[in-house]
Amino acid sequence: xxxxxxxxxxxxxxxxxxxxxxxxxxxxxxxxxxxxxxxxxxxxxxxxxxxxxxxxxxxxxxxxxxxxxxxxxxxxxxxxxxxxxxxxxxxxxxxxxxxxxxxxxxxxxxxxxxxxxxxxxxxxxxxxxxxxxxxxxxxxxxxxxxxxxxxxxxxxxxxxxxxxxxxxxxxxxxxxxxxxxxxxxxxxxxxxxxxxxxxxxxxxxxxxxxxxxxxxxxxxxxxxxxxxxxxxxxxxxxxxxxxxxxxxxxxxxxxxxxxxxxxxxxxxxxxxxxxxxxxxxxxxxxxxxxxxxxxxxxxxxxxxxxxxxxxxxxxxx
Numbered sequence: 001x002x003x004x005x006x007x008x009x010x011x012x013x014x015x016x017x018x019x020x021x022x023x024x025x026x027x028x029x030x031x032x033x034x035x036x037x038x039x040x041x042x043x044x045x046x047x048x049x050x051x052x053x054x055x056x057x058x059x060x061x062x063x064x065x066x067x068x069x070x071x072x073x074x075x076x077x078x079x080x081x082x083x084x085x086x087x088x089x090x091x092x093x094x095x096x097x098x099x100x101x102x103x104x105x106x107x108x109x110x111x112x113x114x115x116x117x118x119x120x121x122x123x124x125x126x127x128x129x130x131x132x133x134x135x136x137x138x139x140x141x142x143x144x145x146x147x148x149x150x151x152x153x154x155x156x157x158x159x160x161x162x163x164x165x166x167x168x169x170x171x172x173x174x175x176x177x178x179x180x181x182x183x184x185x186x187x188x189x190x191x192x193x194x195x196x197x198x199x200x201x202x203x204x205x206x207x208x209x210x211x212x213x214x215x216x217x218x219x220x221x222x223x224x225x226x227x228x229x230x231x232x233x234x235x236x237x238x239x240x241x242x243x244x245x246x247x248x249x250x251x252x253x254x255x256x257x258x259x260x261x262x263x264x265x266x267x268x269x270x271x272x273x274x275x276x277x278x279x280x281x282x283x284x285x286x287x288x289x290x291x292x293x294x295x296x297x298x299x300x301x302x303x304x305x306x307x308x309x310x311x312x313x314x315x316x317x
Contacts, residue, residue, distance in 0.1 A: 032061040036079065043079075046235040046272055048086045055080040071107040074100045078118050085125055086236075088277045097122040116145035117153065124160040127167065128278075135164050152188045155181035159199050162206075171206045178203035194230040194237070197223040201241055208248055220245040236279070239268035243283045250290050262287040281310040 029037065039054035059076040066072045081096030101118040108114055123138035139161040146154025162177035178199055185196040200223040207216040223241040231238070246261035262283055269280040284307035291300035 032058045032065075032076070035061070036076065039079065039083075043083060043086075045231055046237065048083050048236075048272075049274065052080075052083050052087065055083050068099075069103060071103060074103040074107070074114070074118075077103070078121060081125075082121060085121070085128070087273065088279070090125055090129055093125055094122070097125060111145050111148060113145065113149055113151050113153065116142040116151070116157070119145070120157040120160060123157065124163075127160060127164050130167070132164050132168060136161065139164065152184055155184045155199070158184075159202060163202055166202065166206055166209070169209070171209050175203065175206045175210075178206060192226050192229075194227050197227050197237055197241065200226075201237075201244055204244060204248075208244075208251065213248060213252060216248055217245065220248065234268050234272055236269065236272050239265040239272070239283075240279065242268070243286060246290075247286055250286070250293070255290060255294060258290055259287070262290065276310050276313050278310065281307045284310070 035054045035058040039051045039058065042048075042051035042054070055076065059073070059080050062070075062073050062076045077096050077100035081093040081100065084090075084093040084096065097118055101115065101122060104112065104115045104118055119138045119142040123135045123142065126132070126135035126138065139157045142157035143154050143161065145151075146157065158177045158181035162174040162181070165171070165174035165177070182196060182199045182203060185193065185199065189195060200219045204216040204219040204223070207213070207219070220241050224238055224245070227235055227237045227241065242261045242265040246258040246265065249255075249258035249261065266280060266283045266287065269277060269283060273280060284303050288300045288304040288307060291297070291303060
């Protein structure tokens, strides 16, 4: 069973998008600034489809006002790329990130915190596409910039580099990165801040693959509780943690509990992310594997067929 692949979907780009640098006060906001603030509220709540047109309009306004290569366009490019990434539109997100990175490097220099942010986001996109050789140097560079400036946001790249290693089965290298990132976030934001939940999920995944099941279950249940308290039960990060907990139960032979959680995760993802998102395909693959392991071959075939249809629509060209 190809369990837990979706647990490495690291959604921590939410941190990169949650706060802009030098954000204006509400009284000073122009139309693009107001759109951006509204978009980020929707994004943080996991309402990516609703956030998308606001991000697109904000970028168009900034490009019209300043031109396509101005410093004021970089953040809207990054924000739109992040939303497209979370909607599974990787091929659309990549050139947005690349444009943002080129502008930031030209206007701010190679070692600025905003450069590190875009490096992280582009590196994580490559991780999501399993382009690990391209992801690793970008994420390492992002971490190095954060270490120079002692910037807590480097936990993004720490987590995503750990995810690269987890995806390759390099768990001994992944675990210290997840632990380090979690410690930084807990110190900065407290033990129950929802920004830390993705790291909890990814550390749990590494524990599962090292057969530390009790530690993994504790982290996943904590992640679900923290995210539900902050954003409600339908948030995409809740669905991810439910998928991961279901995969853990499947490994332990707790099939009824696993099936219930896989189905709940799939329903929540379809509701919030849409019927063709790659993360939904990952949950369906796990559910199909559970059915196959139980000898429920017709159910497995039907579920896998749906997953393959999603993959065909979202696979990068």
